[in-house]
Amino acid sequence: MPQEDEQFDSLPPAIVDALRDLDGPAVMPDPRRDADVLSGARQHLAETAGLSRKRRNLRLFFAGGAGGAIAAAAMIALIVFIASPVNGPQSEQDFAANTPDSPQSAAARPGDLNDDGTIDILDAYVLAKQIERDPSSLAMDLNRDGEANQRDIDWVAQQAVALNTGERG
Amino acid sequence: MPTPPANPPDDPRSDLELIDAVNKGDARAFEALYHRHRDYALRIAMRFTGERNLALDAVQDSFVYFYKKFPGFTLTAKLTTFLYPVVKHNALSLKQKARRAQGDASEEALDAQADPAPGNNPAEADTPEDLHTLLSELPDAQREVLVMRFVDGLSVQEIATALGVPPGTVKTRTHHAIRKLRESGQAKKYFDQ
DSSP states (O other), X not given: OHHHHHHXXXXXXXXXXXXXXXXXXXXOOOHHHHHHHHHXXXXXXXXXXXXXXXXXHHHHHIIIIIHHHHHHHHHHHHXXXXXXXXXXXXXXXXXXXXXXXXXXXXXXXXXXXTOSSSOOHHHXXXXXXXXXXXXTOGGGOTTOSSOOSHHHHHHHHHHHHSOOSSOOO | OOOOOOOOOOOSSOHHHXXXXXXXXXXXXXXXXXXXXXXXXXXXXXXXHOSHHHHHHHHHHHHHHHHTTOSSOOOOSOHHHHHHHHHHHHHHHHHHHHHHHHOGGGHHHHXXXXXXXXXXXXXXXXXXXXXXXXXXXXXXXXXXXXXXXXXXXXXXXXXXXXXXXXXXHHHHHHHHHHHHHHHSHHHXXXXXX
């Protein structure tokens, strides 16, 4: 409705003056309040200047590719952390007991199929693969019930999540 | 009447350039923005409080709020459209507090201050009283857009941004307000001139 828009797009000067009058008289500024606001602003900007510089530097740091390097390092650290033996050897005795050449090794840790010194979910995975490949092999009958099957995998998984209270084994 | 304190000469930089400088910690740039927009803010504050000290308080609070936005402030519209809702909110809030503090007994007195009677203002001596009454009787939302558009000189889009409503709403309110004025006996003659 362009015609109507035009019709409603202006006001007679007398009405505009009356609207302006509704605002009341112009307010005289107060120099003391001006000074308060401006000194507050100066103080705030001085206090945050260091923060602002730090933020800028951080932005430049990330923009410069350091972010990628940090992310890669964090990812590597996470992988190492996950793959490291949670219940690994804590003492020389433990270390000896878990050395592959040690006679105690297989007997003390029957579920440690990848021979990394600990029983974890990776062993359950290895066992599942081996049983899948050769279900008739009794070498994988870890719970000694006469069969190599899902129950053996469950047994390893149970060993993996059991609390290390010294009762396991 | 005392003369107003002289403002420092206006900075040639635009609002955007000044804001960029304040974001980098330049207090002088903030000072320039303050002096450029203080009087506009005072006018808005006075519009909603109707009382000088409350208006000055509202403006002070608004600029404190504004400088605390730095560093990191981004201007997406005009600075006046950013300031309008801030000043309006502070002004209404202070007015409400003052009313509560003074109690209901003096509410009428505050109302009288907030909506100055046309006859009490010497500047209105030449303006017909019935016109003021008519404008005062418009719904607040309709009068507000009229004032913003024809007194403050804001565009429909700027009013919409300042009020946080769609531009269509601003147009509708303007249309309704002007239609009421055109259809009223008191204002019709001004449209016909």
